[in-house]
Amino acid sequence: MTKPLLLLVMFFLCSAVVAAEPVLIPLQHVFLIVMENHGDDDIIGNPHAPFINRFAHEANLARNYFAVGHPSLPNYLSLVGGSNFGVRNDDNPDWSGARTGEAGVAPLAGVGVDAMVPALVAPFGRAIPAASYTAQSLGDQLVAAGKRWKSYQQNIPASGVVDGVNFSDGVYSNRDRLPDGMEGIHKRYAAKHNPFVYFATVQQGKPAANGLQNVVGFDGANGLYADLSAGRAPALSFIVPDLCHDMHGAGERDEACGNRIALIEAGDATVRELVQAIHASPAWQTGHNALVVVWDENSDGSKPNRVPLIVETSDGVHGVVSERPYSHFSLLKTLEAGFHLPCLNHACDPTVLLIQDLFSTK
Numbered sequence: 001m002t003k004p005l006l007l008l009v010m011f012f013l014c015s016a017v018v019a020a021e022p023v024l025i026p027l028q029h030v031f032l033i034v035m036e037n038h039g040d041d042d043i044i045g046n047p048h049a050p051f052i053n054r055f056a057h058e059a060n061l062a063r064n065y066f067a068v069g070h071p072s073l074p075n076y077l078s079l080v081g082g083s084n085f086g087v088r089n090d091d092n093p094d095w096s097g098a099r100t101g102e103a104g105v106a107p108l109a110g111v112g113v114d115a116m117v118p119a120l121v122a123p124f125g126r127a128i129p130a131a132s133y134t135a136q137s138l139g140d141q142l143v144a145a146g147k148r149w150k151s152y153q154q155n156i157p158a159s160g161v162v163d164g165v166n167f168s169d170g171v172y173s174n175r176d177r178l179p180d181g182m183e184g185i186h187k188r189y190a191a192k193h194n195p196f197v198y199f200a201t202v203q204q205g206k207p208a209a210n211g212l213q214n215v216v217g218f219d220g221a222n223g224l225y226a227d228l229s230a231g232r233a234p235a236l237s238f239i240v241p242d243l244c245h246d247m248h249g250a251g252e253r254d255e256a257c258g259n260r261i262a263l264i265e266a267g268d269a270t271v272r273e274l275v276q277a278i279h280a281s282p283a284w285q286t287g288h289n290a291l292v293v294v295w296d297e298n299s300d301g302s303k304p305n306r307v308p309l310i311v312e313t314s315d316g317v318h319g320v321v322s323e324r325p326y327s328h329f330s331l332l333k334t335l336e337a338g339f340h341l342p343c344l345n346h347a348c349d350p351t352v353l354l355i356q357d358l359f360s361t362k
Contacts, residue, residue, distance in 0.1 A: 028289055035241070066306050073198075078329065082345030152224040
């Protein structure tokens, strides 16, 4: 073979290799639905979740995706901030003193060192060493880039006020004096599933576009369904059903949402309603958009912490089943890349992969 011909062959071979690499979609809108406390083997193939399984088949599914600890709150913080920020529990936010009369997780600010994640509950069975962090979230990044975010939380108080609210039944919260004869509140909304309220920048509204007004309910003039119908979705829609509809449950005291099978069926119906509303929104019809459904952690702390991740893009690949090793840090890193933002904390770790095959244009 002559040298010019050999060079030509090598050029085409290299071009083919480059062309085979998936291309990450630049993102205009992300609709991120977070479900609760079920592993991959609890959901995928479960006949009580028919819509979720059909959607996973039609969209894209990661079968080797891991949460990054237990319990819930460290996973939620990792999803939006790339770190557990030293939080090892589900404690409520410390709302800076007397607003609730109880202490909690100090508002996240500045820099520090996070908590090590043991191998048993870490991705791929490999412990995550403690590392330095900057207390910043994807919300902070988006606002700094001139974009908007909202945390849509089902059954926040009817007043719409979430300052100092740790739990709510959709009408009353821990801040309210209950009517005579009312013994207590059936907890539906939980602050531990709303990671943005743990950041000092959000609690203080610095800058103003980054404040607690970005936390809204599903209903109402500024809620999720109104925003979807009007096509005014922000760059990031962080969507969390309440404890009766996210597969978590509200405990034995609350018979309405304490049955395991019923919780999966209710969660499946909720995901169906949310996906259909997103698909019908004008915001989904234009630009490059992604719809993501993920579970925060599995249901059994003695098993590998593998959870489902479903990704659909409005104009990318469909029907992909990935076995590549991903985690909550991978999802954050991918969303940041899609929004042209730098990585945060553990999302910058060299072992954390971009989820290119599920968010790809081809």
